[in-house]
Amino acid sequence: MIAYICYEKTPAGKIQLLNSQGHGVLADTLAVKAGPNGGYEVQGKGGLPEVCQHLLLPVKGSMNTSLKLQVLAVETLINPSGAWKASCQGPDVKEFSLRRLDVSCDECxxxxxxxxxxYSQHQQEDAVAALQMQGWLASSQKQICPSCIKKKTALDD
Ligand SMILES: [Zn+2]
Incomplete structure (x- = not known):
């Protein structure tokens, strides 16, 4: 599941096509259908995803969370022009909960x-994983924010 989450904002109604450097080209969302076993069918307009590329879709109601889907197959559509349909692999979960966490850095x-x-039954582990993905040095006992980590690395140099 965690492989299919990205803590990055995708504007509503848009799809980010991530290139290998992790930068996104924005496409318009035409349709998204979730199928069985984590299969997703995504239709968009603009850009053209490639097999193995990742697509980010906004999670409804989120500030900065996107679903990260891997493209398995792509076809171009005749209508409307510039449209495409991608079969993607995503999380095989019907529902997950978006939560907010107030956290303060143990250093600053x-x-x-x-x-x-x-997404699991272990809220604390999910929170720690999310902190790590957002650049924190985090465990259940200690949390250090990204800017303190940067300061430390600068001092070490
Ligand atoms: Zn800090």
């Missing part, structure tokens, strides 16, 4: 609000 004590996806 600055408080932040982070979003995380709860």
């Amino acid at each position: 004590h600055v408080a932040s609000q982070l979003e995380f996806v709860e």
